Structure formats: structure tokens, C-alpha cells
Amino acid sequence: MQFTFLNDKDETYGLKKFLNNHGISHRMYNELKNSGEILINQRPLTSDGKIHPKDVVKVTFPDEGSDDNVPISNNPLEVVYEDSNWLVVNKPAGLTSVPGPSNRDDTLVNRVKGYLKKHGSNDLKPHIITRLDRFTSGLVLIAKHRLANSLANQQLANHQIQKQYLAVISGNLDNNHGIIDEPIGQVNNEFRRQVIPDGKPSVTEYWVQKNLNHKALVKVELHTGRTHQIRVHFTYLKHPLLGDQLYNGPLDKGIERQALHAYYLKFYDAFSNQYLAFKAALPLDMQQIVE
Numbered sequence: 097m098q099f100t101f102l103n104d105k106d107e108t109y110g111l112k113k114f115l116n117n118h119g120i121s122h123r124m125y126n127e128l129k130n131s132g133e134i135l136i137n138q139r140p141l142t143s144d145g146k147i148h149p150k151d152v153v154k155v156t157f158p159d160e161g162s163d164d165n166v167p168i169s170n171n172p173l174e175v176v177y178e179d180s181n182w183l184v185v186n187k188p189a190g191l192t193s194v195p196g197p198s199n200r201d202d203t204l205v206n207r208v209k210g211y212l213k214k215h216g217s218n219d220l221k222p223h224i225i226t227r228l229d230r231f232t233s234g235l236v237l238i239a240k241h242r243l244a245n246s247l248a249n250q251q252l253a254n255h256q257i258q259k260q261y262l263a264v265i266s267g268n269l270d271n272n273h274g275i276i277d278e279p280i281g282q283v284n285n286e287f288r289r290q291v292i293p294d295g296k297p298s299v300t301e302y303w304v305q306k307n308l309n310h311k312a313l314v315k316v317e318l319h320t321g322r323t324h325q326i327r328v329h330f331t332y333l334k335h336p337l338l339g340d341q342l343y344n345g346p347l348d349k350g351i352e353r354q355a356l357h358a359y360y361l362k363f364y365d366a367f368s369n370q371y372l373a374f375k376a377a378l379p380l381d382m383q384q385i386v387e
Contacts, residue, residue: 097159097219097242097243098156098157099118099155099157101114101118101152101153101155102150102152103147103148103153104150106149108146108147110145110147112125114147114153115128115153118366119246119366120246121246124157124246127158128155132156132158135153135155136152138152157241157242159220160218160220160241161220161221162213162220162221163221166205166206167206168206168209168213169209171202172207173185173211174186174188176235176376177374179368180367181239181240182244182372183211183238183240184235184237184361184372185238186233186236187232187236187358188233189231189233189379190230190231191207191230193205193224193227193228193229193230208238209221209222217240222238222239222240223239223240223241223245223248224236224237225238225239225252225257226257226259226358226361231353231354231356232356232357232358233357234359234376235358235360235376237363244367251363255320255321257361257363258360258361258362259318259361260317260359260360260361261316261318261326262305262316262378262382263313263314263330263357264313264314264337264351264382264386265330265337265338265355266335266338267310268307268310268311269302269312269314272304273302274302275299275300276298276299276301276302276329276330276332276333277297278298278329278332279293279294279295279296279297280322280323280324287342288343289323289324289328290328296320297320298322298325298329299318301316301319302316303315303316311338311385312335324343326356327343327356331343331345338354338355339351339352339354339355340354342354349385350381351381351384351385355381355382357376357382358376359377359378360373360374361374362374
């Protein structure tokens with residue numbers, strides 16, 4: 097994968113700093129020097145040197161080849177958007193995001209790898225940016241190569257990727273809009289998370305979309321990214337999600353998994369210098385419990 101960067105500032109940079117400003121980390125820089133290529137004004141790199149105004153730096157990364165420990169899956173993949181840098185897919189409930197001890201053959205990563213292979217990509221190590229729990233459906237952002245992964249993870253760390261969800265909770269809320277600002281953590285290394293005084297800062301904002309009989313459809317935006325954050329926060333409010341067995345949500349309301357769907361995703365695409373935004377409609381199982 098090849099990228100070209102112009103120094104359009106009236107400032108001279110060290111090469112490493114210049115590339116770091118474009119998302120290339122120290123590790124990626126060493127990889128370029130060892131097995132890739134760096135050209136400055138079409139000339140091979142002879143030293144770390146300086147990048148002057150109007151200089152052009154072209155970098156070529158080695159391919160991210162196939163990892164034999166991650167088998168290819170050719171099972172279906174619903175692609176919402178694709179270009180040379182990104183994939184946005186609509187993950188179905190029940191599909192694990194990444195391989196683990198209980199499933200190494202058919203996760204989202206396996207399916208994306210199969211999709212990339214089928215379409216002739218030389219980079220076969222997909223990077224999941226916005227991972228979802230197994231039984232949460234909806235939009236997932238995937239970087240197709242290491243530079244896209246680096247740029248997206250910087251946005252993720254700075255809370256610059258906007259993610260909104262639709263959830264069906266038990267009961268009705270007193271207010272149509274609210275912010276849940278309660279720390280989340282683990283007790284005794286349990287898989288289940290809780291609101292605890294010494295947990296990590298966690299902020300969830302919600303808007304009630306529809307009040308129904310003993311349940312409500314809510315739109316939720318994450319301002320932090322803790323594990324199970326939405327599920328934990330609504331359980332704390334005593335309004336757990338329908339179908340959420342782990343957090344004691346009601347299991348007799350017509351849905352067999354937590355009623356949670358990542359329906360909106362927005363991020364900045366540094367390659368095209370524009371924001372990209374996507375929506376995914378409610379899946380059938382959630383439609384049926386709100387209509």
C-alpha cells in the first residue's frame with residue numbers, strides 16, 4: 097500500500113515527526129525502513145533528514161499478508177460501505193467480532209478476511225475499530241490496512257468517532273433525555289461489569305424515542321467506551337435491556353438477545369478529508385418488539 101504526503105506548511109520537520117503527523121507511528125516508521133520504502137521528492141531515503149516546505153514524501157508499506165492462525169470464512173457479510181481504506185459492515189447479532197478460544201473459524205474477522213481475499217486484496221489482516229459484543233447487532237468500522245488502523249485508533253482514543261445505538265429497555269424513564277455519568281468497573285475479576293465508586297469514568301447519553309407498554313425504545317450515544325457500558329448503565333437505572341441475560345434483563349419479551357443495535361456511525365476520513373456517516377435500520381427481532 098502506497099501513500100503520498102505533501103508538506104504544505106511553511107515549516108521544516110524531521111522525517112519521523114512529519115510522518116507521525118500523518119498517523120505513522122514509530123513502529124510503522126521502523127517497518128517502512130526495514131521492509132518498505134520511503135522516497136523524498138522521488139529520491140530514496142539516505143538518512144532521517146528534514147522535510148522542507150513543498151517536499152513530497154512517498155511511503156510504500158509491505159503487504160499485511162495472511163495469518164495462518166485466522167482461517168478464511170466465506171459466510172455472508174453485509175457491506176454498507178467500502179473504499180480502498182475502510183469497510184463498514186452491518187454485523188448480525190450472534191456473530192463474534194474477533195477469534196477466541198471458543199470460535200476461531202467464523203467470526204467477523206474471518207468473514208472480512210474471506211471477503212478481502214475474494215476481492216483480490218493484498219492486505220489480509222483486517223483491523224476491527226468499533227468492536228461489538230457478540231449479541232449486539234449493527235455497524236462496525238474496519239480498517240483495511242495498518243495506516244487506516246492507526247488513524248482510526250487515534251480518533252477512538254480521543255472520542256472522535258461518534259457511535260449511536262438503539263436499545264429497548266424495560267420500563268419507562270421519567271425523563272425523555274438524560275446523561276448517565278457513573279464509573280464502571282469489575283468486582284473480583286467477574287466478566288459482568290458494575291457501577292462502582294473506583295471504576296473508570298463512563299458517560300452515556302440517551303433520548304427516549306418511543307414509550308411502550310412496560311418498555312421503551314431509546315437512542316443512546318456513548319461518550320466513553322467501556323465494556324458493556326450501555327447495558328451496565330441502564331441496569332444501574334433499574335431499566336435493563338430486554339433479553340439481556342447477563343444483566344438480568346427480562347427474557348420473556350419476544351427477543352432472545354440483548355435488544356441493542358449500533359445504528360449510527362460517523363468518523364473523519366483523513367484520506368479524503370471529509371466526514372463519513374452511516375445508518376443501519378433496526379433488525380427484524382428488534383422491530384417486532386417495538387411495533
